[in-house]
Amino acid sequence: MDNLKDRVTIYEVAKASGVSLATVSRVINHQGNVTEATRKRVEDTIKRLGYKPSGLAQALATNRSTTIGVIIPSANYVYISNMLNGITEVAKEKGYNLSLFVTSHSKEDANAMLEKVITSHVDGAIIFDDELDEEDIKKLNSYSVPSIVINNKLESEKAGCIIFGYEHLLRDLVEKHIQDEPDKRPVFLHVHNCGRLLERTEKAFIRVCNECQREYRIFNVDDSYNRTYADFIEYFKEHKKGYFICYRDSIAAAVVNAATDSGLRVPEDVETVSLITTKYANITRPTLTGLHIDMQEVGKRAMYMLIDLAKGRLSTKIYKFESTYVKRDSTKE
C-alpha cells in the first residue's frame, strides 16, 4: 500500500479474501452476520491491501452522504468562525463531514451556492446568511435538504431555525440611557446592507427613541475598522460626545480608538455598545461593552437541531438565544 496506485475496490478485497462483495460490505459496515473467522480474514486483507471504501459510492448506494452543508457569507468574521467551530465539534462527535459554501455577501453567489448545495447531495444544511430568504429555504427543502436557518424566523416540515434576542435588551438599554444622560445624543451606526439583525435592532432603536421623544441620529459607516476609524477621527473634530450603538466590536473599537486618539474620554464623553461581541472586546483598552451571544453554542445547537430534524424528531423548531449585556469599560453603566 505504498505507491501511487489506482484505489483498491471492494471487489479486489473480496477476491483476495475469497468471499463475495456482500460479505466484505457487511464487514466494513459492522452489520449482518459474519463468522468471526471470515470477518478476521476480510479485515486482514483490507489492512493488507490498504483498502478504504469510497464515500461517494456509499453515498450513492445508500442515498446518505453523512455530509452537512454550511452556508455563510464569509469565513472572515470572528463570530462566524466561532459558530463554525461549534459546528465542527458536533459534526466530529456525530460522524458528519462538513462542506463549506461561502456566498461573499452576494445574492448571485448565494444562488450559485444554493445550486451547489442541492447538487452536492448533503444530508442537511445550516444557513447563516442573510442573502438567503424563505423562498430559498423552501427550494432547498423541496430537494429534500432539511435545513436549520440562523437569524431568520421560519419553520416548516423540513426546516427549523435559531433566532437571536437582541431588540428587547437594546430597547431597555437605550431607554435607560435616555433617562440617565439627557444630553448625550444616542447614535446608531448604520452599516449598509448588513443584514436582518442590524435592521431589526435599528428599528427597535428608532422606536424607543420616538417613544421617549428623544432626538437621535443614524450615522452611516462602512463595515471596516480602518474606514470607520478615519471617519470618526473627522467626526470627533466637531462632536465631542455620543452614545454609539455599533454592529460589531471592531466598529466599536474604531469609535473608541478614534475618541481616545482625539483626546476624548471614554466612557465619560463617548460611550459605545456593540451588538455582537467577541473575545476581542476584552483585549482593547478600554474594553468594550456589548451584547453577547455564545456563537460556538449556536453552532452546536444548530447541528443538534439539524440531526434531529433529519430524523424527523425535532419537536421545537424555533430556538431562541437571548443576548446578555456585558458591561465593560466603554460605557458608564
Place this chain on the structure above:
Amino acid sequence: MDNLKDRVTIYEVAKASGVSLATVSRVINHQGNVTEATRKRVEDTIKRLGYKPSGLAQALATNRSTTIGVIIPSANYVYISNMLNGITEVAKEKGYNLSLFVTSHSKEDANAMLEKVITSHVDGAIIFDDELDEEDIKKLNSYSVPSIVINNKLESEKAGCIIFGYEHLLRDLVEKHIQDEPDKRPVFLHVHNCGRLLERTEKAFIRVCNECQREYRIFNVDDSYNRTYADFIEYFKEHKKGYFICYRDSIAAAVVNAATDSGLRVPEDVETVSLITTKYANITRPTLTGLHIDMQEVGKRAMYMLIDLAKGRLSTKIYKFESTYVKRDSTKE
C-alpha cells in the same frame, strides 16, 4: 417543482423530453454535438422538472469530485480563517467545492480526519496542521490525493508546500535589540505543543542569543489571552522590563495589557513582537509590532498550486512567503 419529492433523475428528464440519457448528459455538460432544437427541448424539461444532476453520481462516474479537502487544527484562529477565506475565493473562481476537516490539535483526530479525507474522494487537499507529518502526506498521496502542505517543507510527485520565512527576520531583530538595549532581557514566550513554526523560531532565537553571548529567558505560557494576561499581571509584580517574542498577537496583547495595567510603560519598559499578526494588531492600544504574512494570499496561492499540481503542471513545488516586519507602538524600533 414545489413540494417534497424524490429527486428527479436524468432518466426522467430523458423520458419526458423523448430522448436518451446520453443526450441529456450531453446537454448538461455542454459537450458533444446536440441540435439546437433538442438542446432547447431538453433544457426546457430540465427547468420544468427542476432537475439537478447528482454530484455524487457524476463524481463516481468521472472519478472527479471537484472537491478540495482543507485540513486545519481549528476554525477559531483569525489567521486560519483568513487563509480559509483565501481558499474559498479561489475555489469559487475555479468551481471547486470545499470540505472542511478539523483536527482539534489532536494526533488521534488528525488520523481520523486523514481517513475521512481518503474516503471522501477529494481531488486534492490543503493541509495546515502540524499534527500531520510527511508520512501522512505520503499516505494521502498513495491514495492519489495530491496535497499542498502549509508550513512544512516537503516535496514529492504529488505534493508541494508553502513555507514561511520567519527565522531570518527574527534573528536580525533580536540581534539588533541586543545591541541597542544591553540591559533589557529578551524573553521568548514558549507555548507548549504549538507547532513547528514556534519551535523553529524559538531555536533561531536561542541561537542568536548564544551567538551574541546574551542572557535570555524562555517563559512558558498558555495559548490563551486570559491566562497569559493573568500570568503577566503576576510577572510584572516582580519584573519591570522585558522584550517579549510572542506567538500570536492575542498573546502579545495580553502582555501589553498586563504591562500597562500594571503601570509599566510600553514600549519604554516593555516591548513585544508577535510572530503572527492579524488586523487586531491595529486595534489594541498601544498597537502591536510584529511580523506579518498575508494569510489570505497564502490560501489563494495554496489553491492555485493545488490545481496546478493536480494537472501535473506545478513547476515549483516549494513556495516561500517571506514575513515582513511591521513596526507599531509596542516596540521602540
Place this chain on the structure above:
DNA sequence: TTGTAAGCGTTATCAG
C-alpha cells in the same frame, strides 16, 4: 452464514 444480482444516477464508448 454467504452469494447473486439489481439498483443508486451519472458518464463514456461505441455503433448507428
Place this chain on the structure above:
DNA sequence: CTGATAACGCTTACAA
C-alpha cells in the same frame, strides 16, 4: 447527431 450499454464502487434484498 443520437441511442444502447457498460462502467463507476458500493448496498441490500433475496436466494441459497
